[in-house]
Amino acid sequence: xxxxxxxxxxxxxxxxxxxxxxxxxxxxxxxxxxxxxxxxxxxxxxxxxxxxxxxxxxxxxxxxxxxxxxxxxxxxxxxxxxxxxxxxxxxxxxxxxxxxxxxxxxxxxxxxxxxxxxxxxxxxxxxxxxxxxxxxxxxxx
Amino acid sequence: xxxxxxxxxxxxxxxxxxxxxxxxxxxxxxxxxxxxxxxxxxxxxxxxxxxxxxxxxxxxxxxxxxxxxxxxxxxxxxxxxxxxxxxxxxxxxxxxxxxxxxxxxxxxxxxxxxxxxxxxxxxxxxxxxxxxxxxxxxxxx
Numbered sequence: 001x002x003x004x005x006x007x008x009x010x011x012x013x014x015x016x017x018x019x020x021x022x023x024x025x026x027x028x029x030x031x032x033x034x035x036x037x038x039x040x041x042x043x044x045x046x047x048x049x050x051x052x053x054x055x056x057x058x059x060x061x062x063x064x065x066x067x068x069x070x071x072x073x074x075x076x077x078x079x080x081x082x083x084x085x086x087x088x089x090x091x092x093x094x095x096x097x098x099x100x101x102x103x104x105x106x107x108x109x110x111x112x113x114x115x116x117x118x119x120x121x122x123x124x125x126x127x128x129x130x131x132x133x134x135x136x137x138x139x140x141x
Numbered sequence: 142x143x144x145x146x147x148x149x150x151x152x153x154x155x156x157x158x159x160x161x162x163x164x165x166x167x168x169x170x171x172x173x174x175x176x177x178x179x180x181x182x183x184x185x186x187x188x189x190x191x192x193x194x195x196x197x198x199x200x201x202x203x204x205x206x207x208x209x210x211x212x213x214x215x216x217x218x219x220x221x222x223x224x225x226x227x228x229x230x231x232x233x234x235x236x237x238x239x240x241x242x243x244x245x246x247x248x249x250x251x252x253x254x255x256x257x258x259x260x261x262x263x264x265x266x267x268x269x270x271x272x273x274x275x276x277x278x279x280x281x282x
Contacts, residue, residue, distance in 0.1 A: 002174030008163050010192040013193040016192070058154050072168075087264025093231070102157075120230075125234065
């Protein structure tokens with residue numbers, strides 16, 4: 001099963017925080033990935049270049065990592081139907097709730113935003129309930 | 142100013158993406174093992190969150206009066222926790238618990254080119270478009 005990896009988790013987390021801070025200090029922007037995607041497409045915000053560059057850098061890192069370190073990027077559940085439904089819920093929910101794990105969970109919680117603290121508590125709770133229910137139903141990870 | 146903003150967004154995306162990979166967030170099985178708290182629990186994501194929130198919270202408080210390459214901080218100031226926020230967060234959490242993907246790690250995983258993540262992200266975009274339809278109906282109703 002999944003081994004606990006506290007040190008790399010802490011270090012990786014700090015790097016996530018640093019990347020988000022760079023965007024705040026230089027651009028004055030919140031590093032919220034769902035809002036970056038939304039601002040790029042739905043509706044297109046005026047300044048799209050920086051959003052595209054941030055998202056493009058994420059894809060580039062993923063491409064290099066999957067080439068150098070197979071295993072760094074894991075597969076999700078095998079059912080494409082389940083992944084499609086999950087994607088719909090993530091897209092709809094993050095736009096309705098104005099953020100996801102990065103915008104609310106990292107930036108918002110660190111700013112002690114009431115909205116982000118509430119949103120994070122709720123999505124972690126429903127995430128736990130869903131993952132637990134799927135295990136009980138015998139849907140493998 | 143614009144060139145600096147674009148360069149910083151790309152650099153921020155690189156750090157953010159490497160952080161997501163190092164912390165294990167691009168392995169859905171690890172994310173699901175965190176969400177499955179009553180099963181074979183992997184607490185690593187708490188450390189990811191701790192590292193990211195800790196770094197960002199300190200940096201947020203140390204921010205200068207103005208961003209280096211922008212006139213103002215585009216940081217949300219709303220504090221009202223409303224039904225829309227809570228419903229959106231709840232729906233997002235279900236999608237997260239189904240797949241182990243939240244938007245950031247999914248965008249990084251797109252670099253691996255796996256079919257599962259392509260289907261997931263295509264449906265995220267569809268879900269985001271649905272939110273617009275939902276809003277249009279609310280506003281017209």
